[in-house]
Amino acid sequence: MDRKQIIGMVVMLALMTVYFQFFAPEPPVKPVVDETTATESAQVTTDTSAQNSVQELTAEQDSMVSAMQKERYGLFAGFANGSEENIVLENKDVVIAFSNKGATVKNVELKGYKTFEDQPLILLDKVSSHTEMILQSNYKPVNVSELYYTATQESKGDTSVIRYRVAFDANRYLEQVYSLPVSGFQVKYEINLVGLDGIVDNQDVKFNWKNDIKRYEKTFKESRSKTTVYYMPIGEGVDNIGSGDSEAETIASPIKWFTFKQKFFSSGLIADNQMSSAFYSMEANEEDTITIKHAIANVILPVGDLKTGKGKFTYYFGPNDYKITKQVTDGFEENVDLGWKLFRFVNKWLIIPVFNFLEQYISNYGIIIILLVFIIRLILAPLTYTSHMSMAKMKVLKPEMDAIKEKNDGDAQKTQQETMALYQKAGVNPLSGCIPMLLQFPFLLAMFNFFPNSIELRQESFLWAHDLSTYDSIWDLPFTIPFYGDHVSLFTLLMTLSTLAVTWTNSQMNTQMQGPMKTMQYMMPIMFLFFLNSYSAGLTFYYFVSNVVSFGQTALFRRLVDEDKIKLVMEENRKKNVNKKKSKFQQKLDEAMKASEEARKTKKKK
Structure with missing residues (x-):
């Protein structure tokens, strides 16, 4: 490099130095930004964007819901x-x-x-x-x-x-x-x-x-x-x-x-x-x-x-x-x-009208049940009296019937024929004691449907029973007895004991019931002890009171019935019926008994 070139480069460097020192533009200054303001600005931008997105999504969902409703409800979608x-x-x-x-x-x-x-x-x-x-x-x-x-x-x-x-x-x-x-x-x-x-x-x-x-x-x-x-x-x-x-x-x-x-x-x-x-x-x-x-x-x-x-x-x-x-x-x-048709008929036309009548004047349902027993018993009194008279006649004839049985020991057909002949001469109908009892059964069973389903007894208390529409428990057992339950109902116990007593009293008068049947009649009250333990207290209380009234009726009828008079009437009937022919019913009954006895003998020979 010669001298001239060196002098030229020095002059250019000096000019550039003067220019940048006094005439060059200032560099741009970076603005200072507040961090809070920046954050808020960013949030606004984000919220606006999100809001627009939500609005778009909501509109889309509304559109979908509207479409679904139209599909589901058709013209009723609105x-x-x-x-x-x-x-x-x-x-x-x-x-x-x-x-x-x-x-x-x-x-x-x-x-x-x-x-x-x-x-x-x-x-x-x-x-x-x-x-x-x-x-x-x-x-x-x-x-x-x-x-x-x-x-x-x-x-x-x-x-x-x-x-x-x-x-x-x-x-x-x-x-x-x-x-x-x-x-x-x-x-x-x-x-x-x-x-x-x-x-x-x-x-x-x-x-x-x-x-x-x-x-x-x-x-x-x-x-x-x-x-x-x-x-x-x-x-x-x-x-x-x-x-x-x-x-x-x-x-x-x-x-x-x-x-x-x-x-x-x-x-x-x-x-x-x-x-x-x-x-x-x-x-x-x-x-x-x-x-x-x-x-x-x-x-x-x-x-x-x-x-x-x-x-x-x-x-x-x-x-x-x-x-x-x-x-x-x-x-x-x-x-x-109210039960089957016959029992429903009794409840509809007798029990309910009497019950509703008493209900108008008496607020205690226990007393209403007691009065209902007396009214029903009074209505059935003629049937009960007829049944009692029949048993009294059988009791008078019992010595003669025992004699016939002893005389014809082992010959059931002959015993039956002579017994029926005795009934005819004495003017006694052996069915006269059964029919009145059967006629009382619809009334007895009508109560079986009436009391458990009577809403009038619901949550009504009497004595120790808090609710006559359900069982009265005097003792809740810590275990369950099969067919009995997990409690002891006092009204059911009283009903069972009184029924056994009534059964024993009637058996003293009923001479027709002998052998196993006499024992079997005591099984029914025991069965009811288990069966009715969880039934309506109103029902078992009714049966208990009814048994007590039966004792009174029996005592009254015994006073009214004179066995000596019954004997005199029978003797007069015997005199009247000495030459009386057998009825067609008696003849057919004898023929049936003979046929049955012959069949039995034939079978025995084989």
Whole structure:
């Protein structure tokens, strides 16, 4: 490098140094940012983004829900959203809550009754009971009990009315109407399909009711055995599906009414016109000690009735009280179990009227039972007297009958013939003692059905019994005796002892009963000791009082019956009947006995 090049590079370096020192632009200054402000700014950006995302997602979900509702409810999809609200109606006897979701009954309380634990008696609630109505719309089933209805309330005289509507417009709507009078256990129920011919198909409507029946009584096992479904087909008698732990039945014929029938309470539906058909079932879980049975009723309602103003029904939520149920509809009183036809007849036309008459003037049911015993015994006194007279006559004839038996030792046919001839001459009918006793049996067994099923005795106390509708326990055993139970019922003990005493007294008069039969008659009271230990205290108390009265009647009849006079009457009858021919009945009886004896001898020879 020459001298000139070196001088040039020095001059350029000097110029660059002066330029950058005095004339070059200042470098850009980095702004100072507050960390809090930066964070908030970032958060705002993030929130805005998230909000936009949520809004987009919500809109998408709403769209999906709307599509699903349209698919599920069809033309009714517009009524699938809402908030549930309850309306409570109350009268003298019941408190009922209704919901606008489905226009259904949600809760029923019976005001005049308590559970065995002294709690309010809730016959059904939203957990235990569920109803649904399914109709066909555009060829698809729609559960209109999932829709939200508009409710209006009004009063018609002393009746409170709730109208629930799903309305497309003023002339097209689905309506469900409930009417509760000022007293009683019946709720009028209407279903109206107004102007919905293009919306609701002409197919019958399904009405489904699931009911987990609650426990209200102390005796769980008995309550379960008494719980079933009662129903009445139109033009037929009342029937039930059975009381086992698993029962089901399909009824193809039209039905007037059905009930979930328990021992003392029922809930059911009654049609003004009819229900086309039904399926009923009852299922019990042995391990479940809270729910008595799980019940189902699936019935078909004629859509034509609902479209023409004939869809009228009545709910019954109330007691199985004969006075009340017989006012509901035909056959409804059979929810009160009064026994077979003959026993039911006695209860219906004698026992219940007398009991209700006494109930008007006496509040103590123990005293009512005592008076009922005296009244029934007075009515049956002629039959009892006839039976006692027959036994007295047999007692007078006993020496002669023993003589005949001794004379014809081993010849049963001849002994029987001569004994019958003795009866005829003395004017004694050997059946005159049995027939009056048989005639008293319907009254005895009618009580067997009346007392355990009489709701009037429920939770009524007398002496040591706290509840005359169930057993009276004076001692709870720490173990269970087969066929007896885990407690001792004092009324049952007293009934058994008094029955044994009455049996012994009658056997002293009854000379016809001999041999093993005389011993067997004492077995029945012992069997009743086991069988009735868990039955109604009212029943066993009635039998005990009845036995005490029997002692008094027997003592009275013995004073009235003069055996010497009976002997004189028999002697006069013998004189009158010396040449009297045998009756046709006696002749046929003799022929039958001869044939039987000949067959026995022939068989013995072989």
